[in-house]
Amino acid sequence: MSVTDLVYNSKMNDPLHSNAGHPSTEPQEAFTPDSSESASYVAASQSTGGTNQTSQEGGYSLSDFVQGISHGLYYSRGHLWHSYVVIPVGIVILFTILYGLNKLLTSVIKITFPCSVLGMLINLVLLCVLNVLANLEGNNPWKVRVAQVATVSFNKYLTLIKPPMNFTLKWINVFFIPSFIILPLSDPITFIECLKIAGVFVIGFLLLLCVDVYMILSLQWVLKRFGLLKLDSDAHQVVESSSSSTSEEEYELDEFPRSTSVGVFTTMRDDITTIDIPRNEKITATREVRQPRGSNVSENPFEHDPPPQPQRVYLRGGEQSSIVSSSVLQPNPSLPTRAPPVLVSTVETPREIKTPLNLSPNAQRITIFLTKYIDWTLYCTLFVVSLPLYYVTSIHTFLPYHLGITILSYYLALLIPQKWPQLKKIAHPILISTAEILFVCFIGSLIYHNGKPKGFIDDLKFYKTGKNYLNLFNGKSMAESGKIIGKMTDDYTATSLWPGCGDVLSSLMDISIVSLSLPMFTHRRDFVRNFWVLMPPIIVSIALTFFCYPVFCYHIGIAPERSIGFIGRSVTLALGTPLITALNGSISLMAVCTILSGICGVLVGDPLFKLLRVKQNDYVTRGVSLGINCGAIATAHLLNVDPRAASMSSLSFSVFGTIMVVLASIVSVKDMIRSWVGL
Structure with a gap:
């Protein structure tokens, strides 16, 4: 047994990594050094033989530390390269692009608009265009050529942008912390005004949530009545298969495995999104598309064209069913041939080392500890x-x-x-x-x-x-x-x-x-399919939040900047910051309200839905209402409960926040809102 095997086995035994292969909705127990080190020592004794067991009795020597640290860094070289070289370089490139966009907006076009939101829209449009071009079908030579170039460009582009973007999505909660840290620097607030803010927050949260829920339910009933919306008989069960429903819906959802990054456990997965790269049969036969190097993605997944694997069925509570129908295992000949989705590995496979390393047990302990942490x-x-x-x-x-x-x-x-x-x-x-x-x-x-x-x-x-x-x-x-x-x-x-x-x-x-x-x-297909259910509540929520909150807050005695800060209560903090910055409102109040809204959505979401008689399998109502009112925090919670509702939630808060930022960037709208609160 090699040191790599020891590290890998120790990871699997460590509760911080125990859910790497099979994600669970239940939190794992905290790491206990004694039990982990004991298991590592037993494995080390078996691999190194009796000669090294006697050295266990002595203390740690300088040689043990040097060998342990050097081998720990060696076995962590892939993680260090990816996390501290590849991702930072990608982030610096994105910073450079955003800096250029900001100069273009402020110095050339002379408008005030967040360069980050513009970059998001540009990237979304670019991805959609590349996807459409890569999906061109037909025997026309120019279409085949365009599809080839678009597919290669799509793959290479994702190779460049996914590492830094997945990193920032995975650790997005860390970026919200500064808004809370600088709260002691905020202007003092009276106790009466604090009570008024709390009352507006609670009443506004409940009212807006009820408005969104009943509006979505009404729209679903009306559209279904006229045959414009076909609801799933059991919307909570989602099967990713090669059947006809796959070609129609093509849900790009994965099982949302927890992070398996070395040394740190999070409730987020390493690969936030799974983007399929569609490929034409003729392109497949002439070319090979490689996956991003250094990622947990199987290289050349289309090389041998393996039979479809048993697919996952999402049940209540995030559980997975092992029942597989025959239609899942057999490809459907009536469907056009499409590339299978990118396969994301959920277990870190250790590298094989042909020559075992004769390290002392103490050095092995240091190696294992350093590699894991x-x-x-x-x-x-x-x-x-x-x-x-x-x-x-x-x-x-x-x-x-x-x-x-x-x-x-x-x-x-x-x-x-x-x-x-x-x-x-x-x-x-x-x-x-x-x-x-x-x-x-x-x-x-x-x-x-x-x-x-x-x-x-x-x-x-x-x-x-x-x-x-x-x-x-x-x-x-x-x-x-x-x-x-x-x-x-x-x-x-x-x-x-x-x-x-x-x-x-x-x-x-x-x-x-x-x-x-x-x-x-x-999740663009979810957006298109549920457009008439998704957009009306978003527009109504924008109108109530953007134009009613500041006026009401100001007239009950809340300070003007804080009244404007309430506009960002329902917007996720990533988009709420440029929104309130553009309106010159209170960033601190917005940050506190945003985080508390997300936590309230997690705490009281299910009881409120039960009280409002929302069905357990109505993923659209749950996802859209929580996305509009509770943002990214509630979406992260839904990832573990109902992934399909999480996709609707992410769509809702992204569209909701983007439209709000665009409104705040219009000078006349900004001046009107500020005049309403006496500024």
Whole structure:
């Protein structure tokens, strides 16, 4: 048995990775070092023989650490290359494109519009165009040639954009944290105004949810009455097969496996979307399309044209049925030949090593630990290195210090629902990590400022300075989310031109906005098929949210900026940030309301649907209503409960937020809203 086998077996035995092959809706138990190390030691003893067992009695030597660390880095080289080279390079390229789009909008066209939303729309249109061209059929030579070029271009384009975009979608919750961290810097709010905000939030949430639910149910009844909408007899069961329903619907849903990334467990899957690349028979016979290198995708899945595999059937609660009909196993000759979907591996297959490595058990333990927790190790190292940079008075640099704290806090917050499953719904990682970050930063600032609490607020101004990728090269010192500052005290910080941790994360959130085009493209057929059920409630919700919230809030005594901030209550934070920024409203209030809306949707969604008599198998009503009112957090919850409802939810909040951002970018609409609240 090789060291790689030991690492792999230890991963499978580790509760943090135990659901890699078979995702479960139930959280796993927290990692227990004793049991894992014991299992690793037994396997190590069997593989290395009795000669190495005697060395187990001694302590760790310098040679053990050197060999363990070197081999741990060696076995993690693929993950390190993909996560710390390929993805960052792709993100930098996307930053460059967005920076160019921003300059085009602001300097050439002279309009105010978020470059991230424009990039999302451009990418969505490009994907749709390439897909249409790749689907051209016929014996005309030029059509065959165009289909060939489009298919190759489609594949190569996805190879470039999917790693960074999947990364930003997978970790999108981290990018929301800065909006909560800077809450102590917000203007003070009275207790009475706080009660008014809470009342508007609760009543508005319930009313808008009821309006959306009954509107969707009414539209379904009317359209079905006139034969314009055919509802599934059992919409909760979704079968991905090669039958006639597949050619008609072509759902691009996967089983949403949890992340199998080395060292960190999340409830999100590594590959957020599965985009099928349709291929013509003539193209298949003349050419070979390779999948993205370094991804968990089987290369050349069409090379041997294997028979279809047993397909998955989604049942209630996310369970999967093993019953397979004969029509699934046999291809349907009446259907046009299409390429099977891209196969995403749910288990990390270890590489085979022909020559076993004679490492001591202690070195094997270090190798296994480092390979499993390489990300934890790197960010712990970053935090340790940042401590002298923060506490040396002449330097006092914030970026590495805050970044290390933020990432480690989020990692720890992810483990809480695993240790205490009863807290799964309410212990949201954003809330938990925010409390951890503020606590650690407060203690650290007390140490640096000799016990003066004011130092905590002064340091927090540099958590998000406003120097994101759009303002990085303006040559101005900034702090407190974009305020231009004069000369600081000589010994306060030596890096006043550096961005803060919040600027890095908020810049990545712009990439995640562009990345929303991937799930929108993936579920485009759901959008077309349910267009007349999807759009009316979205338009009505936009009208109520955009034009009613600020007026009502202002007239009951809520501050103008906060009244505008309520417009983004139902919009996911990724799109709500550019929305409220364009209207010059309160980003802090919007962020709090958005996160709380998502959590409320997870907590009270099912009881409310039961009270409103929404059928358990009505994935359209559940998905659209939660998507409009609860955004990305509720969508993540639906991934584990009803994937088809999750697709409708992702479509709903993406379209809902995009239209809201477009409205906010119209100068006349913006001025009208601001005038209504006395600005």
